[in-house]
Amino acid sequence: MGETNKQVPVTVLTGFLGAGKTTLLNRILTEQHGKKYAVIVNEFGEQGIDNDLVVDADEEVFEMNNGCICCTVRGDLIRILSGLMKRADKLDAIIVETTGLADPAPVAQTFFVDQDVADRTKLDAIVTVADAVHLSTQLSDHHEAEEQIAFADVVLLNKIDLVDESGLEVVKERIKKINPFAKIIHTTKCGVSLSEILNLDAFNLKRILDTEPDFLTSDHDHEHDDDVTSLSFVSDTPLDMEKFQDWFSKLLQTKGQDILRTKGILDFTGENDRYVFQGVHMLMDASPMGKWPEGKERNSRLVFIGRNLESMNLKEGFENCKSA
Amino acid sequence: MKADSNKFPELNKTKFENRGKEFKLGIPVTNAITIGNSVAVGFGDGTVRIFRSGQISEVIKAHSGVVLSISKDGEDILTGGDDGRFLKISLDGEINEIANFGSRWVDHVTAYNGNLVCTSGNIVYLWMPNKKEPKLLEHESTIGGVAFDSKGRRLAVSRYGGVTLWKKDYSNKWSSSNLIWKGSHNKVIFSTDDRFLVTSMQENQLHFWRLKDKTDSFMSGYGAKVKSFAFVYDSKFLVTSGSNEAICWPFDGNGPEGRKPICLPYVGNKPVTFVEPFPNENAIFTGLSDGSVFLSEIEKSTNTIIIRSFTESEVTTIAVTEDCSSILIGDIGGNILWTSIWDEEEK
Numbered sequence A: 001m002g003e004t005n006k007q008v009p010v011t012v013l014t015g016f017l018g019a020g021k022t023t024l025l026n027r028i029l030t031e032q033h034g035k036k037y038a039v040i041v042n043e044f045g046e047q048g049i050d051n052d053l054v055v056d057a058d059e060e061v062f063e064m065n066n067g068c069i070c071c072t073v074r075g076d077l078i079r080i081l082s083g084l085m086k087r088a089d090k091l092d093a094i095i096v097e098t099t100g101l102a103d104p105a106p107v108a109q110t111f112f113v114d115q116d117v118a119d120r121t122k123l124d125a126i127v128t129v130a131d132a133v134h135l136s137t138q139l140s141d142h143h144e145a146e147e148q149i150a151f152a153d154v155v156l157l158n159k160i161d162l163v164d165e166s167g168l169e170v171v172k173e174r175i176k177k178i179n180p181f182a183k184i185i186h187t188t189k190c191g192v193s194l195s196e197i198l199n200l201d202a203f204n205l206k207r208i209l210d211t212e213p214d215f216l217t218s219d220h221d222h223e224h225d226d227d228v229t230s231l232s233f234v235s236d237t238p239l240d241m242e243k244f245q246d247w248f249s250k251l252l253q254t255k256g257q258d259i260l261r262t263k264g265i266l267d268f269t270g271e272n273d274r275y276v277f278q279g280v281h282m283l284m285d286a287s288p289m290g291k292w293p294e295g296k297e298r299n300s301r302l303v304f305i306g307r308n309l310e311s312m313n314l315k316e317g318f319e320n321c322k323s324a
Numbered sequence B: 001m002k003a004d005s006n007k008f009p010e011l012n013k014t015k016f017e018n019r020g021k022e023f024k025l026g027i028p029v030t031n032a033i034t035i036g037n038s039v040a041v042g043f044g045d046g047t048v049r050i051f052r053s054g055q056i057s058e059v060i061k062a063h064s065g066v067v068l069s070i071s072k073d074g075e076d077i078l079t080g081g082d083d084g085r086f087l088k089i090s091l092d093g094e095i096n097e098i099a100n101f102g103s104r105w106v107d108h109v110t111a112y113n114g115n116l117v118c119t120s121g122n123i124v125y126l127w128m129p130n131k132k133e134p135k136l137l138e139h140e141s142t143i144g145g146v147a148f149d150s151k152g153r154r155l156a157v158s159r160y161g162g163v164t165l166w167k168k169d170y171s172n173k174w175s176s177s178n179l180i181w182k183g184s185h186n187k188v189i190f191s192t193d194d195r196f197l198v199t200s201m202q203e204n205q206l207h208f209w210r211l212k213d214k215t216d217s218f219m220s221g222y223g224a225k226v227k228s229f230a231f232v233y234d235s236k237f238l239v240t241s242g243s244n245e246a247i248c249w250p251f252d253g254n255g256p257e258g259r260k261p262i263c264l265p266y267v268g269n270k271p272v273t274f275v276e277p278f279p280n281e282n283a284i285f286t287g288l289s290d291g292s293v294f295l296s297e298i299e300k301s302t303n304t305i306i307i308r309s310f311t312e313s314e315v316t317t318i319a320v321t322e323d324c325s326s327i328l329i330g331d332i333g334g335n336i337l338w339t340s341i342w343d344e345e346e347k
Helices: A021-031 A075-084 A104-113 A115-120 A135-141 A143-150 A165-178 A205-211 A241-255 A314-319 B015-019
Strands: A008-015 A037-042 A054-057 A061-063 A072-074 A093-097 A121-131 A154-158 A183-186 A228-235 A259-266 A273-280 A283-291 A300-307 B021-024 B029-035 B038-043 B047-052 B067-073 B076-081 B085-089 B095-100 B108-112 B115-120 B123-127 B135-138 B145-148 B154-168 B174-190 B196-201 B206-210 B215-219 B229-232 B237-240 B245-250 B262-265 B272-277 B283-288 B293-297 B300-308 B315-320 B326-331 B335-340
Touching: A008 A021, A008 A104, A021 A037, A021 A093, A021 A121, A037 A075, A054 A075, A061 B174, A072 A075, A072 A104, A075 A093, A075 A104, A075 A115, A104 A115, A104 A121, A104 A143, A104 A273, A104 A283, A115 A121, A121 A135, A121 A143, A135 A143, A135 A165, A143 A165, A143 A228, A143 A259, A154 A165, A165 A183, A165 A228, A205 A259, A205 A273, A205 A283, A228 A314, A241 A259, A241 A314, B015 B300, B015 B335, B029 B067, B029 B076, B029 B315, B029 B326, B038 B067, B038 B315, B038 B326, B047 B067, B047 B076, B076 B108, B076 B115, B085 B115, B095 B115, B108 B145, B115 B145, B123 B154, B135 B154, B135 B174, B154 B196, B174 B206, B174 B215, B174 B229, B206 B237, B229 B272, B229 B283, B237 B272, B245 B272, B245 B283, B272 B315, B283 B315, B283 B326, B300 B326, B300 B335
Parallel strands: A008 A093, A008 A121, A037 A054, A037 A093, A121 A154, A154 A183, B067 B108, B145 B174
Antiparallel strands: A061 A072, A228 A300, A259 A273, A259 A300, A273 A283, B021 B335, B029 B038, B038 B047, B067 B076, B076 B085, B085 B095, B108 B115, B115 B123, B123 B135, B145 B154, B154 B174, B174 B196, B196 B206, B206 B215, B229 B237, B237 B245, B245 B262, B272 B283, B283 B293, B293 B300, B315 B326, B326 B335
16 A cells, blocks of 8 residues: 555444444534545444535456455445546545444555555544453354454444443453554443544554554453454564565465454564564555664564464474574 | 656647637536537536537536536536536526435436436436336445447446446346446446446556456556446447557457457557547547647547647547537646647538
């Protein structure tokens, strides 16, 4: 995903029905005076949206014929974003609201796969609105709820006035176990400063360096196979680039359907630059991002979010990439 | 950030620019349609402007958003907009709203002999002459494009998974059959001899069906999505954008299968963004991402002349008047060139 000033940021709002997506949307639209937003809503939205430019979308998920088995995109978004880019009045941002049961992967993948979309817009962040009261049950009952947490850059944990402190801790732990990167913001009625959810540039590789996510090594208890969890690894020994590329590309090719998101900062033997990457299923954005800061320890850090991670021998695979 | 490595050589204005009229409107040009010796142009602010020889009309405030699609019915302009309106506009600027779908966009419009068609979402709305209510043709997914064949008896509707081919019998009943190919199909056109149907896809390729036996195949090798393509010279060639050359596939005989295309290169080596046939000639106008436009003979690639030098904005439309006397070029930056094709002495 290239960077130019002309790219219009796109914020994706996900979350289960009743979590408060529309409340958040209306909040954004009423508070940002003087900005021109386009809002793409799904046809099942119950409440009205108060904005000049509201576009109805159908959430059409298309498979791409590019040999990548889990590569799906949102066809309606490609069409609508391309149409919006022809407008004479320039937009400050685009907000995409998804239905409660939507999988965020096709939305995110659209920005990797479609060149026109990538040239003119950029995925700013995925913001997931979660209902503090019902999230635990939803996570157990619907894999879509897990995916929405797994893909989130920000989780707006809403309706916290309706749970007690220990209940809140349980929900927070559950979110962190699925997604250690996501920033969790507590709200009632989606009361949040807009600077915490808009213009985050969360998919920019530079931001991965800035935010220094929680790359702690973690040893999880064996989870139920279908649960989405995360695993992270750290190595102080530099990695062998060829070995890493071999292992990682094979891993994504064979297990990409179960690996929802990956992020990493890598230290390769003989390379002066830090390598940063982030991926959604099999799609990957990677680049050297300048030299390691002086006086700071060089190490490699890698996080996976997905299902059945225990079965992928990730630890062994990562260990084997260390330079001899 | 701009790459300067392949910068277009400094050129003086072309003779076409010198004798024509240039407009720097600053509004993205989205599409255009030739009506006789006039050209109607759609813009990203919802306006339509009509260019006649020697003059342009007043601005017609047609839509409140983008003019997403443009076509014609006889002497009238048809437009679809992202304000959900399907309009019929006379050359005098009189607007007649045929339908209004609110927040649902009108993505595609076309017509044949008084049969007016627009699409919104997954539905084709077809108004037959003298009928007030449209006939609704529903599809499983959002429509990527529509096209009538040359006799108006078949309507091709591209979508996810292939093309639905609607056929009208002599009692005006429509029935459909499916041409299936995996993936998302966008623009669709019939060859001018109605023997072939071609679609552009979400992937960087085109698909085609030979209609007599429904055999199909694809044309690939493109570096970008193919957004502009057209049949040239009685369907001898299909010319396409999507590469740094104009790719011309042979469609005479049994079509392009197993044959190589002719590739026409241009100065500057920039992506081709728009192709437009020169009527009744084996020649094309080619518009590039830097705004330059060339005229080339397909089988004599040395015969290429430059019509417009670069503007730094990608060419989004080229239209030639019916008498081949004038050409209109528009780009995403809102620059328009409206000029005569021939020198005074050549006429």
